[in-house]
Amino acid sequence: MFKTIHLKTTERFQMVEILDEIKNYVAESGVRYGVVVIHVPHTTAGVTLNKNYDPVVQNDILTKLKDIVPKEDHYGHIEGNSDAHIKVSLIGSTETLIVDDGRIELGMFQSVFLCEFDGPKKRRINIKILSDK
């Protein structure tokens, strides 16, 4: 079971919660025990797990990433988005989640976010479900 979801980001830096789309696909698949692999097929956007309850946390994450990897620096890449590539390698492009009894195992306030570092852009997220059986 494999699906690609599509979304449009609206800011250069943005965390977009994508848990509902993943949950819906798990429900649709009927898989009760297994894993879900999330893959962002871009090199200037990544994926992370973090807190969804307070959007300020997402803002703090993005702000600190901008401090650590500023947009302007002595970069060689001429497209002007080297900072976005670097941030992706720090945050990562894949996550593997556990499905147990039809439910994605996550902490109470833990969710899944696409991390946009060079938006606004059209983005894809690949979702693969592997069943136990």
Add this chain to the structure above:
Amino acid sequence: MFKTIHLKTTERFQMVEILDEIKNYVAESGVRYGVVVIHVPHTTAGVTLNKNYDPVVQNDILTKLKDIVPKEDHYGHIEGNSDAHIKVSLIGSTETLIVDDGRIELGMFQSVFLCEFDGPKKRRINIKILSDK
């Protein structure tokens, strides 16, 4: 096969080796070929693979993370642990390990650590084993 292990951290910043618990569960499962997914269901603690032979390495990792993401900064999140959330997105919340012939494939000094960034706290680690067959 899915299991949650529980532990208590004792420091605000701490790396706790969890390889024995994972190894025991793989042995118990009887799975000889497959993968193990490790998931930390918290947003202020993560998981990483690194060296277990010299505990000073763990200390160097935690100290440098504190330099990169200081506890106090212009954070918006009012709970006072934004730094912990940011560190989690840098380190990650999931790992997928390979099981071959009943053995978890790791380097000679490579091990699995829960990374506590906002302890001391009670923490859970989800372990899922997917068999090849």
Add this chain to the structure above:
Amino acid sequence: MFKTIHLKTTERFQMVEILDEIKNYVAESGVRYGVVVIHVPHTTAGVTLNKNYDPVVQNDILTKLKDIVPKEDHYGHIEGNSDAHIKVSLIGSTETLIVDDGRIELGMFQSVFLCEFDGPKKRRINIKILSDK
């Protein structure tokens, strides 16, 4: 299906593209639907997904990582490669890729790189393929 590939890095800091080796193993395995787990069994080299089209991007990533985690600092580890261990925990040691219709799902310019942080060294990369069926 499990395989270890071997390579020699030639620099202290280097990103080595390993996608061809992974593609070849997927083709050889005959698996059309499933996932591929990539694991680097070292603690001073990691794995990341990023852009392969412009090698300058790889250079920008490595240069910025050297800024964030300098080789010399107040590290306790006496082997002189604490920076490499820290970089590995930031970049990560595992990736899980999706295989659909015999093809590894990646973005157009997205590829897989071993990240050498303490070379030149002989390195191994573990590749595990899990089939859907």
